[in-house]
Amino acid sequence: MAAISIEQVRARVDQDWQRIVELLSQKVALRSISAQGITREHMRRSAEFVAQELRKVGVDARVVQSSNPDGTPGAYEVVGSKIVDPVAPTVLLYAHHDVQPVPDASQWESDPFVATQKGDRLYGRGSADDGGGIAIHSGALQALGQDLPVNIKVFIEGEEEMGSPSFIPFIEAHRSEFESDVIIVADSGNWAADVPSLTTSLRGNLDLDVTVKVLEHPVHSGQFGGPILDANTLAAMLIASMYDEQGDLAVPGVKAEQPVGGLQRDLDEAQVRADAGIVDSYRLAGTGSLAERMWTKPSASIIGFDAHPVDGSFNVIADATRFRISLRTAPTQEPGEAQQALTDFLLAHAPFGAQVSVEPLDTGMGWAMDADSTAVIDAQEAMEAAFGLPPVNKGEGGSIPFIPELKRIFPAAQVLVTGPEDPQTNAHSPNESISLSGLRKNIVTEALLLSKLGQK
Structure with a gap:
């Protein structure tokens, strides 16, 4: 199968754009706050909505309720697949459909559960984290359509914001549904809305x-x-x-x-101070970049x-x-x-x-990207084509413990951490938003990446 051109991908994403924005808007309105109960009806509705949207782009998605390690009912998960050729590479697409709470809606400039567009940004809880990840996967699969050259498996989690207590038991119980050559975790972000990044590392954590x-x-x-x-x-x-x-x-x-992968660009101190709200008199602690x-x-x-x-x-x-x-x-x-x-x-x-x-x-274990893997090289090339700029290596200070667990369970899989966020996203905070122009480029990137992976 010949690789699809970037012009074709962009044209198809443009044609599909209103559906993508509407998907995000409806997802925001669902109020899928896992902290209010992962087994409650609002989380089941959220999972059913995501499964329905994935079925629209050819995935045989369904909702499965997980079990916690103690055997009690767990989160509503979305799983499914789209098999195009038994001998083609298989790619697992991950995102999560649960969102953070909104402790004080008065701190928001708009209703946190009504998607509101202001300029290039769409505001609303979960618009980026991780409704944006769902939108990227949906948009990329729609853009490729019949030109999809890889087999797809999907896992859209329902309790990521709660620490994923049933994540590993669920995967171990459904191992065949997750077995893949490449895993794309769309739950991180870019250096800026117009500057792409692969997430190169995540710190571990302990208490x-x-x-x-x-x-x-x-x-x-x-x-x-x-x-x-x-x-x-x-x-x-x-x-x-x-x-x-x-x-x-x-x-x-x-x-x-x-x-990891070398430091191509250091963080800007003035931006860090502004983003964190650091008082003027405070001198940043530590040495090094x-x-x-x-x-x-x-x-x-x-x-x-x-x-x-x-x-x-x-x-x-x-x-x-x-x-x-x-x-x-x-x-x-x-x-x-x-x-x-x-x-x-x-x-x-x-x-x-x-x-x-x-x-x-x-x-929780940290994670470091394999900078020399073929999937990383393909992803970097896809990002540069979609954004018109080479990607900038970007680590994360936070932790996503299930990523090293995925590597433990599937040691042969190559893991890529991408995502819809940027420094203005305010994930977990008031006025969360996603850059629509950045989302468009992220969708083009993933479509090009899936196409490249299918040529191997």
Whole structure:
């Protein structure tokens, strides 16, 4: 089968454009918030809608309810396939249909569940994360039509925003429906709306609960203060001991890495400061490029701290406190190894001999792209053709633990992480949006990529 031309793809995407925008608009309106119950009717409706849209582009999609590891009912998943030739390569297309909650709709400039176009952007919860991923897959399959040269399998997940508890059991129970040569995970984004990127790496993650105890019970700060430091202060000392004077995490055994595939362009500090809302007086911590600090070096955050509120506080020395550390690990470090290294460090650095205990919690492996794989090379060529610019390598500081799990289950598969987001998307935040011009180019990219993969 001859490869389809880029002119044909663009013309077909243009012809299909109103359907694609309408798909996104209807998806936003479904309010598929998994945090409100993955087994509830609104999540089933969302899955049925996605299955229906995929059937329109030739996929024999259906909704299957997963089971949690404990056997209880799980999320509504969408699976299906389109087989064009038993000997052709097989590509698994992944996205998720659940979305983040909207805690305060007053922070939005438009109704978060009514898709609203302003200029080049379509606003609404899930417009990008990950309605955009669904739209990319749908648009690319429609653009290729009868010229599709690869077999397609799809998995549109219903609980990604909840940590995917039934993801691995579901795949292991339906292994034949996911077996593939290439896996395209459309849940990330580009350097900018008009600058393409493959996601080259994801950090791993782990959590620890740390308890610091100094007294058997609280005592009066006026009577005993001085030689006895309160547990909150001791915890702060312990936390501070993890860092060197430059603000780099300095825990032996917790590794740092360089950007995967090489650093082609560093992050812009002014943009990072603006995006994060950093106060003017704050100097960014750490050394090295901003990219490696945010993508491939470890970072620790205190995401919870048990202390008496300021309101109603009184003059006692806190006897004990507990805090939770969330550690993002370098892409290729085994998280259990980092968890043990951090545990050993905290126990060895108990301030003034205070009692320190550590409870290890969940871990998730990071991921690094194989920059030399044929799928990566094909994807880079497709991106440059669709965007008119070569792609810029882009890591992510966050974690998607199921990607390394997919590699574990299907070690021969090549994994590509793409997606509809850009720095203005505001995924998980008020005024989430997707660039429509960027979406169009992403659809053209995936169609060209599928065509290239079929020529191998």
